[in-house]
Amino acid sequence: MPRIFLHSPAPVLACLLAFTCHTSRLAAGNVVVIVKDTKGQPVTDAVVSLIPLEASAPAPLHPPVEPVVISQHGEEFDPYVTVVAVGTHVSFPNLDSIRHQVYSLSKTKPFEIPLYGSGTEQSILFDRPGIVALGCNIHDWMSAYLVVVETPHFMKTAGDGVARLAELPAGRYRLDVWHPRLAGESRRDLVVAAADAATQTISVTLKPDRRIRRAPDGAGGGYK
Amino acid sequence: MPPTALAVVTSDATTRHPGLTVIPHALRFRRFSLRVLTLLLGLLFATLMATYVVVSSANDSNARDHARANLELAARIVQSAIRQRLDFLASSASVMAGDDALKQVLRTGDNRTLASLLQSYTQRVGAPVIALYDADGQPLASSEPGMDDENTGPFRSLIRTALGKDLAESSGFAYLRNKLHVLIVVPLYAPHPNIFGWFGLAFPIDRAFAEKIKDTTHVELTYLSLDSPQQPHLLATTLGQAAIPTVVNAAAIANQARADHLPRPATEIIDLPDDRYVTLTWFQAMLGANPVALVLQRPLSPELAPARELENSLLLTALAAFAVATLLALVIARGVSQPVRQLAAHTQTIAAGDYATRITLDRADELGQLADAMNSMSAGLAERDQVRDLLDKNVSPEVAAQLMRDGAALGGEEREVTILFADLRGFTTLSEKLPPPELLALLNRYLDRMSGAIEAHGGVIDKFIGDAIMALFGAPVTQDAPADRALAAALEMERALVSLNAELATEGRPPLAIGVGVNTARVVAGNIGSHRRLNYSVIGDGVNVAARLQSETRKPEYGANIITSAATLAACRRLAESGLPVSAFSFRPLGYAQVKGRAEPVEIYAVS
Incomplete structure (x- = not known):
């Protein structure tokens, strides 16, 4: 678990905030979600979110004050998948010595940070839920996803395909699983009871990985 | 004489006797079927071989032509593949030139970022090498590090060519990093027609390219x-x-x-x-x-595989044709040689004297005609044989032979012969006593014995005159010692009669008696008679004398059965003088006898 937190600070903050806010509420449960592909292999970088269905008022999201970071390092985005709550700022620091550009044409948040050198340009506010595909118009192989959710209960699966969601108020939820290669949708309803520690195993069908791989330096390529 | 004419004469000399051309023994065939077989198969073999050689060489050259055409096509495909690739790279370059990201990067003048952008382009375009040069051909950036020094030379050379000739593109082959590549330079217009710089793109002509060409062309x-x-x-x-x-x-x-x-x-x-x-x-x-x-x-x-198939089926056809031809040749040869052998065997039958057997060949061709001709010949020979047989019986074998040889020509010659006359004494009395069939049987029996005795000594029966016999010695065939033979024959007849009489005595018949006259004289010999009927005989005084001498034997005072003339005695003596072996006769002079129609009497002798 700590490994995931290191890689993805945003959910850490969200969880911490949720924990502090709802600590007074005794009726809280935990859900462990295991995402596997059709072959039974654990799926990394799957975004798991729980949207409350019975709450009279929307759950407060408490976006973090500091921007969530998606860095550009070694001509790659890092991390590949990031999940944030609506209203979160994201910054794109360039850690390389060459210039980069960041853009998205996704309807959730079309934007462009024009070519810039090392350092951080302005951060971008993501104020609508949805999927944001990120790219660099110079480096075709650079790609990343930002998932903006309208719930404080979200987590990204680690290498073992497990996402643990803690301190969930009892009640009915819709469990959404998303992955860059997910075929179709994966959602189900579930009820979280107090002091519950239910394990949800979710099997998803993944499409083949069609990411552009960066050509190794000096390989010369081949005739195609 | 010109030398050429001389040469002709020389060559003529060698072929002067074409008739003497000797067929090597090995080429002579003991069997006709073998000859037909050899001829037919030889002809077939020559034809098939010629066909095979012609077809094979045509196939061979066809295969080469086909392979050559395929190679030329493959060469065009190689060139076309390269050309297509270059065209694609050129159009890709113009798309890259329109990319706003490129313009953004170019505005910054940051060549390292430019290099990483070019790396992106290599993936978009599939060109392994993309480099960018400024308008003067100075390198700005390359998708591959290390492409800025010696490897950039070929690109710059192409840029110079394009600039010099004001070309929209320029391409060529070069080594990049010691590997064979095709290079193209395309201007980067910003904006058109202002040349900001040049894209240099390259793709390798490597094993993969070759395999791809091989996949399409099998080359x-x-x-x-x-x-x-x-x-x-x-x-x-x-x-x-x-x-x-x-x-x-x-x-x-x-x-x-x-x-x-x-x-x-x-x-x-x-x-x-x-x-x-x-x-x-x-x-x-x-x-x-x-x-x-x-x-x-x-x-x-x-390329040759279909041809080989054709050649194989040709070979099979040839073998089949050979088998059929062999069978056919054997059948034909058998059809000819069998009747020929039959005919040959039949010829031998005929040669052996069998004229009765007929050959039957059920065919209408020349061999059938030959068989018919042979049958006609057999018939002819049988007829001749029959004639000859009859002739032998009616005339003496010698006369018959002479007739066969010389034909029945009328004519004559004078020659010395010894004439023998024999007569049965008392035949008239006998003929009155016996019935005619018995008489004839007895007469024939008697004549048969006498003829045997005469022929045993080389005498020729000239004719039978009733119970009388006239025989010739020395005609028609000349023989040695005719007089000697005639006397010997006469004595033989006497002995033969003795044995006949012994037989008659056992049969209870009375004995027979003969008188023999022998004379030697020059007579005319030849065929005597009409055109339709002839007899070989002799005429002359000497013949009468011989008959007369026979009559003399009837005189009891002579007491002689055989009487001969002095002429015959003389002939015997001449023979004895000549040293030839002679028979021992005793001559008893009987004096002179008067012969009818002859002035001088004849000196006669009894012979025993």
């Missing part, structure tokens, strides 16, 4: 560097390792021929370990290096 492709012309070195090939040295050598030879401006065939045949290959070598000029040899090869055996 083996090999590239050889000629940087050291004597020792080309292999860049890439679709061939196996074992073939490489041969191909390298062939390329060296072809390159030498090219360097020496010798005429080279469009294609050549090279024997590689696995097959014979039709080979087309093409020398591609390089930017800043010696040309490379592009060797296109196509194995000959797949």
Whole structure:
């Protein structure tokens, strides 16, 4: 678990905030979600979110004050998948010595940070839920996803395909699983009871990985 | 005489006796069937061989032509593949030129970012190498690090060419990082027609390219560097390792021929370990290096495979034709040789004297006619034999032979003969006593014995006159000692009569008695009679004398059964004087006898 937190600070903050806010509420449960592909292999970088269905008022999201970071390092985005709550700022620091550009044409948040050198340009506010595909118009192989959710209960699966969601108020939820290669949708309803520690195993069908791989330096390529 | 005429004479001399041409023994056939078989099969073999050779050589040259055409097509496909690739790169370059990201990067003047952008482009376009040069051909950035020094030369050379000739693009072959590439430079207009710089793109002509060409054309492709012309070195090939040295050598030879401006065939045949290959070598000029040899090869055996199939079926047909021809030849030969052998056997039958057997060949052809002719011949021979047989019975065998030989010509000759006359005494009395059949039987019995005695001594029965016999010695065939023979015959007759009488005595019949007259005289001998009927005989006084001498034996005072003349005695003496062996006769002089119609009496002797 700590490994995931290191890689993805945003959910850490969200969880911490949720924990502090709802600590007074005794009726809280935990859900462990295991995402596997059709072959039974654990799926990394799957975004798991729980949207409350019975709450009279929307759950407060408490976006973090500091921007969530998606860095550009070694001509790659890092991390590949990031999940944030609506209203979160994201910054794109360039850690390389060459210039980069960041853009998205996704309807959730079309934007462009024009070519810039090392350092951080302005951060971008993501104020609508949805999927944001990120790219660099110079480096075709650079790609990343930002998932903006309208719930404080979200987590990204680690290498073992497990996402643990803690301190969930009892009640009915819709469990959404998303992955860059997910075929179709994966959602189900579930009820979280107090002091519950239910394990949800979710099997998803993944499409083949069609990411552009960066050509190794000096390989010369081949005739195609 | 001109020398040519002399030569003709000489050659004439050698062929002067065509009739004496000797057929070598080995070529003579004991059997007709063998001859027909050899002829037919020989003819068939020659025809089939000629067909096979013609078809085979046509197939061979056809296969080569086909392989050559395929190679030329493959060469065009190679060129077209390169051209298409270049066209694609050129149009890709113009799309890249329109990319706003490129313009953004170019505005910053940051060549390192530019290099990483070019790296992105290499993936978009599929060109392994993309470099960017400024308007003067100075390198700005390259997708591959290390492309800015010596490897950039070929691009700059192309840019110079394009600039010099004001071309929209320029391409050529060059080595990049010691590997064969095709290069193209395309201007980067910003904006059109202002040339901001040049895209340099390249793609490798490597093993993968060759394999791709091989997939479409089934042609083996090999590239050889000629940087050291004597020792080309292999860049890439679709061939196996074992073939490489041969191909390298062939390329060296072809390159030498090219360097020496010798005429080279469009294609050549090279024997590689696995097959014979039709080979087309093409020398591609390089930017800043010696040309490379592009060797296109196509194995000959797949081209020949359908031809081989044809040749195999031709061979099968030939074998079948051979078998059929053999059978046919045997049947035909048998059809001829069998009746011929039959005819030959029949000829031998005829030769052996069997004229009765007939040959039956149920055929209408010449052999059938021959069989018919042989049958006619047998019939003719049988008839002749019958005639001869009858002749033998009616005339003496000698006369018959003489008639057979000389024909029955009327004519005559004078010659000395000894004439013998024999007569049965008391025949008239006998004829009154016996009934005619018995009489004739007795007469014939008597004549048979007498004839035997005469013929035993070489005498020829001239005729039977009732119970009388006239025989000749020395005619019609000349013989030695006719007089001697005649007397010997007369004595033999006497002895024969003794034995006949002994037989008659046992049968209870009275004995017979004969009188014999023998005379030697010159007479006229020949065929006497009409045209329709002839007798060989002798006429003359001497004949009368002989008859007269026979009559003299009836005189009891002589007491002699055989009377001869002095002429015959003289003839016997002449013979004895000549030293030839003679029979011992005793002559008893009987004095002179008067012969009818003759003035002088004849001196007569009794012989015993």
